Amino acid sequence: MIEVAIKKSLNRYDGPGFLEVNHSFTDHRVTALSGPSGVGKTTFLRILAGLATPDEGTVRVQGATWLDTRASLSLSPQQRRTGFVFQDYALFQTMNVTKHLEYAGADGPYLEQLLSIGKMEAFRKHLPRQLSGGQQQRLAILRALALKPRLLLMDEPFSAMDNKLKMSLMADLKKLITDRKITCLIATHYPFETEGFADELFELT
């Protein structure tokens, strides 16, 4: 269980606002986070990963406290080791596809499995600038999974993929996530995009 009770002030395009989440996310399930632009979906994922700090609140992951503002406790992103798929992919410009995966994890057969799931076997030696937008996005997902995270956080992870590829990738990802018992949260503008992939929907307001 991932128990979250946080509050953070936001500077939205239409004025100041608040992100407030009090929710328990089920373990080993995929939850789609939806809500209008500026509601704080990305900020929420960043708080879970330790890349942003809320004004107040707690985050408990499978019994371990990751964040407690009252106790001035906050595990670093390095300690949390969440798999994070950034909206801008955050790929490393001078690393090829293989190096990206090896930077995150060292399990050779598992990395091969990931390359196969992402249909990236033919692009092992390619640098990010030599990949299409969809391939870059797949690489960002595979890199996050290469870490073997307990918690996978994905920010608009399928936005640059065509429908056919997206459906195929989603099916393989879903199997991997289920097999490895990963808890997954996906921020998305369009909840229907994750139909068949997400088990639950959580609306941020």
Added chain:
Amino acid sequence: MDWTPVWLSLKLSAITTLILLVTGVPLAWWLSRKNSVPRLLLEALITMPLVLPPSVLGFYLLLAFSPQNAFGKWLHEKLDLHFVFSFGGLILASIIYSLPFMVSPVKSAFVHLPPSMAEASYTMGKSVRETLWKVLLPAIRPAILTAVVLTFAHTLGEFGVVLMIGGSIPGVTKVASIAIYDSVESMNYAHANNYSLVLFAITFVIVTAVFIINRKPAKSPLG
């Protein structure tokens, strides 16, 4: 033609560039992080040599390091360091004078990297140092190369600061730019021309090499 001034110029440029590469890149990274008043003040100080007349900088360095003044006297007596009219003084003055040429391009490159690049590395359990070494520095390699060349070429062409702090001691502080000045003073235009051509050729080759190496710089994945 006496090649000693050219050799001294190259030696001074190489040492200065090496020292600034080791110290300037971490400094640029530190400056590129979240703004604060101490950072802004330090950056302003580092940028000063870009706009300050070299003679002003040279004059104050001369005063500071002169054995007749307190600081220079202390350096001389306690640490046996002599920075006035010595090659060591030229190195120190060059480091201060060329600092912005190393720091500014590198800092600018760090600032333009998407923050998510470092953050992605942190979520993978990598330390700040490992992220800097394996992710950020390779990503800004073209900017580092440019900074190295700018620093080297700028040091090679120094005149005002070098003249003020080092004078024109043959074999010690008489670098190529000073040799050109001395040759013109003594109406020996042939010598001045030789030194000028050598400096021109060296600088042209270096700058052209950088353009060739950087012609395909690493682009942003989204670029």
